[in-house]
Amino acid sequence: MKFLITSIFIFLGFIVKAQDSYLTGKVTDNEGAALSGATVYVLDGKTGTTTDLDGNYRLDLEQGTYTLEVSYVGYEVNSQQITISAGENVLNVTLNPGVSLGEVLIVSGSKKAEKITESPSTVVAISAKQIEDYAGNPAELISRQKGIDYFRAGIATPAFNIRGFNSNFNSKNLQVVDDRLSTLIATGLPMGPLTTTIKEDTEQIEVILGPNATLYGPNAHNGLINTITKDPRKYEGTTIAANAGVNSDGNGYYSGRLRFAKKLSDKWAVKATGEYTKATEYKYADSVYIDRKDANGNPGVDGVKEAYEEFELDNDVRFLKTELSAYFSPKKGTDIIATYGHSNSTYLAPTNVGRNQIVDWRISFMQLRYKTKNFFAQAYYTTSKTDDTYAIDERTKQYYRGIDAGLSHEEASGDFSYASGAKFIDDSRRWNAEAQYYNTFGKLDLVAGVQWQLDKANSQGTYLLDEDEDDFINLSQIGGYAHLTYDLGGGFEILGAARIDNHEIYGTNFIPKFGIMKEVNSGAFRLTYGQGIAAPTILNLYGNLFSGLILGNSDGFTLTDGSKVESQNVEKVNSFEVGYRGNLSKKLYTDINAYYNINKDFLSPVTVVGVATQRGDTPMSEVQDGYAFYNGLVATYINFGEVHTYGADLSFTYNFSPKVSMNFNYSYFDYSFDEDDENNDFNNDGEVNFLDFLVNAPKNKFGLGLNYNGGKFFGSVFSRWVEEYNYFSSFQIASETLPGYSYRGLPIIENAPSGDSYNYGPLGGFLTFDLNFGYHVSDTLTLSFAAVNLFNTEMREFTAAPPTGGLYTIQATIQLD
Incomplete structure (x- = not known):
């Protein structure tokens, strides 16, 4: 250290x-x-x-x-x-x-500026102009890109996935902002709505499809989303933006944002941003299924679980965000950048066991960056805090337990309703540091660096195996990487990269990447092999949910029959990809890729493993809070099996003129596994099938858009089709009726209760249209409009979330020098 x-x-x-x-x-x-x-x-x-x-x-x-x-x-x-x-x-x-x-110029593929056709990775980029011209949430622009599964889980929580294995608790896609990890400390989830960055300060969003772990480390596994903010010396002035909107239920949406940037001298520049957003979520209350009992402990009607609406549901959405940055250039070519950011967020978030009521979740960070022509170094500190966030499903169940036990509404709805572990407190911190060197030696380009991270997770005993506010779970890791490209001449370039990571729990991992690129007059071909790892999160390793029914698996378990459940390790993916980017004609541009992935030691969702006597060397009676009730029955996370995924993504852009263009994208995805390999039998039902892997991705999807960008007027219309597909994520199920199959011990029946949730049927199966347009009234004022799901098509994009209706917003932007 x-x-x-x-x-x-x-x-x-x-x-x-x-x-x-x-x-x-x-x-x-x-x-x-x-x-x-x-x-x-x-x-x-x-x-x-x-x-x-x-x-x-x-x-x-x-x-x-x-x-x-x-x-x-x-x-x-x-x-x-x-x-x-x-x-x-x-x-x-x-x-x-x-x-x-x-x-397009990008930086994500090799951590240095390069043309997108020369990148060894499959990258899609969203520019500052696209973001500025769009009146809605810029995350919607991600839905228009190839290879990305995009979900609207309500107004506040758009999410994305890449190349399969989605869930309601997906940590396999890494989120980065200005070289800073933008992920939650204990769960590893992307911060998403919790981020501190506003759209008016976003210069470019770059999305890498597939693993890029050599440069970004664990969990750049399925993909990476990298947000780059604006330099105040390049984008000076004051920007004031305001939105007003309404969703298809008649609920309002309001947002105000401010960006100020000023170059004070040749050496100093500053910028400050702020946002306040308030909205009301779509009208929707999820069903909570409860096995009611009377005061004598007898089961309710026929012993069948009854459905109840989420208790004391709050549909309010509130975001408060701010960032402050100072840029100092002691000499030309050298920058020292200090940034502080803070956000406070309240909204509804879907999980694989119902929804969470996110209440005043605060994210703060302090970041110091140092840049020269050949060096980059940074250190940053991130905190995550919430005192009142809770699992709605569990709180609802506990409330009715109190009612059944004879408590009054006032008694059952107070502290008692949180007594079974519904409340989540978070007071976690993370330290990160990185140093990087990059240079060109003749025909050889080199990027090399070292990264260090210390996680300090604390839940005050609410969802982790810590005890109080002073008991932190400390985990450190360090990684080093080298990324080399060599110009062979004749348009050929080769890539060799590698990373070594060491984590104090799951040990050392070596991650290689190789590739060859061939430039042609109008584009470039590429062939790459890369490896990635999905790492267990602190929650996977040290979780303690619902009085110890769900426990993290950092040390393994010993079951009553003497058998062992091995401690959780990383999941590995070996990815082979071929692609082409470039002009097919003077007006037609294409980006095509095909890939084949081998996923081993799959990280499972939470699963019941049996009755345990020990967690590591500790007796279960000492580690399981509810041991008197569960007697060692435990659910946890394990590694298992091997599954192969493969697919292709393609996009075409045709320019009718400098002002009018059309773009089309299509993605195909499928998978296979060995039905005779007993290691693939995750649910231990004696049969290996699709219910063991829960790939959760549509096989086919496409998008088609028409864009106009004139001197004053601009606009686009975009249509998106997603094939219907079945989806399973722990308690959550969205599937057609599948005769002869069962999930979590229950038959799979569409439009019927399924354990603790309701099966509304498959996700996807829709064609929607989005519209946006605007007018530059003057150099100072721009007015714009955006409609998501323009025709209010009835569809369901995610479980534990409302059906996605229309959302219509207008925006006024004032740009002052």
Whole structure:
């Protein structure tokens, strides 16, 4: 630890020689209008940037001769040689309309700026302009991308999944903001609605399809979503935005946001953002099934569970977010960036055992970043706090237990209703540090770094195996990575990357990646092999839910027959992928990939393993709170089996003109497993079938959009079709009737109760339309409108969540210099 911290400070103190030359300019169209978001890329140095709102750009370059390529969707690529001398060099570029779809500049694929066609990963990117022009939640723009399963679990909780194995508690997709992990500490879930970043401060969203663990570590397993915020020196000014809307139930949606950014001098710049959003969720109350008993302990009507609405359901949604950043440049080419962020959120969140009432969940972070041409280092501290969040399902059941025992409503609805473990308290912290070096040595590009993390989880004994506010579960891990690409000439480039991670519970893992890319005149082919790991979360390892009925599996269990349940380890995926990105013609651009994944040692959902005598070396009577009731009966998480997944994603974009374009995407997904391998029999029913793996993904889906972007008016219409599919996640079930099959010991029957939940039938099976349009009234004011599910199509996208109805919002944006 001491060595690592010392090394980081040495990194921070090592300042390379400042750049004494740089290139600036402005990119415009042939009518003189600024092109915001145009890509300015140096082919020789493989570095680049994008233009700001006024079309301006700046690149720090050493003196010498370069080939500069400037591109923008719908315009010809402008390529020319430039010679950089000492000091400022100015090059203004005019682009002519009509033939090329241009290039997008990304950083997620290799942790350095590169054209999207040159990336060894499958990446989709959403630009600042797309986000600015969209009047709704920018997460909706993710639904328009290929290869992504997108879900609206209500107004507040959009979510996504990539390449299968979705659940109501999915930690297999990593979320990152400005190189900072944006995941909850104890559960590993993406922060999603809890994030502190507002849409007006978002420069680009990049989504990686498939594993990218060599650079980002555990849980960049199925995919990664990377949000990049705006630099105040590039995006100056004050932005004021306000939304008003209504959903199909007539419930309101209101949001106000503010961004201020100012370059104070050549060395200093600052920015501040804030948001307050208030809404009312769709009208929906989930069913809670309870085996009622009378005061004498006798079962209710025929001993059958009865359905009750969620107790004291609160449909209010509230978000408060703020971020503050200071940028200091002691010399050209060197930045020190300090950022603080905070959010306070209240909303309804679906889980695999009903919904959680998220109440005043506070996220805070402090981040310090250091950047030079060849070095990057950072340290950041994240906290997660809530005092009153609770599981609605369990609180509802406990309330009626009290009523059945003769308590009054006042007595049963107070502290008693939380007595069985419904309340979740969180007071967790995380420390992270990273140091990275990147450089080019002739034809070799190198990115190498080290990352360290210390999790300090605390639930005050409410859902983890800790005891009180002073008892933290401490887990540390460290990882190192190297990512090398070599230019073989003739358009060929090879990739070799590797990562070594060490975690104090599940040990050391080696994660390799290899690839070869071939550039052609209008695009590039790629063939890659990569490995990823999905790591057990602190909840998987140290969970303690419902008085110890569900326990984490960090140490394994000994059952009454003497057999062992092994401690949980990482799940591994080996991924093979081939793809092409580029122009098929002057107006037609495509991105196609096909993949084959081998998933081993699958991380199971919670499952009953039997009656245990010990957890590790500790007797169950000492670890299980409700031992007097359960007598060692335990549910936990295990590793099992092997399943193969495969599929393809493709997208086409056709430019009718610089102002009008059409895009189409399609994704196919399927899986296979060995029915004769008894290790695949997760539910121990003597038969290996689809109910052991719970892949939970549609086989086919597509999207089709038409876009217009004129000088003043802009808009798009997008249609999305998702094939019907069956879905299972712990207590949650959404399936057609399957004669002869059972789930959790009960027959699978559509539109009928199923254990502790109701089976409304399969998810998907819908075609919806979204619409957005707007008008730039002036350089200062823009008015826009967005409709999600325009025709209010009846559909269900997720379990433990309301059917997704229409949501209609208007937005006014004021941009001041």
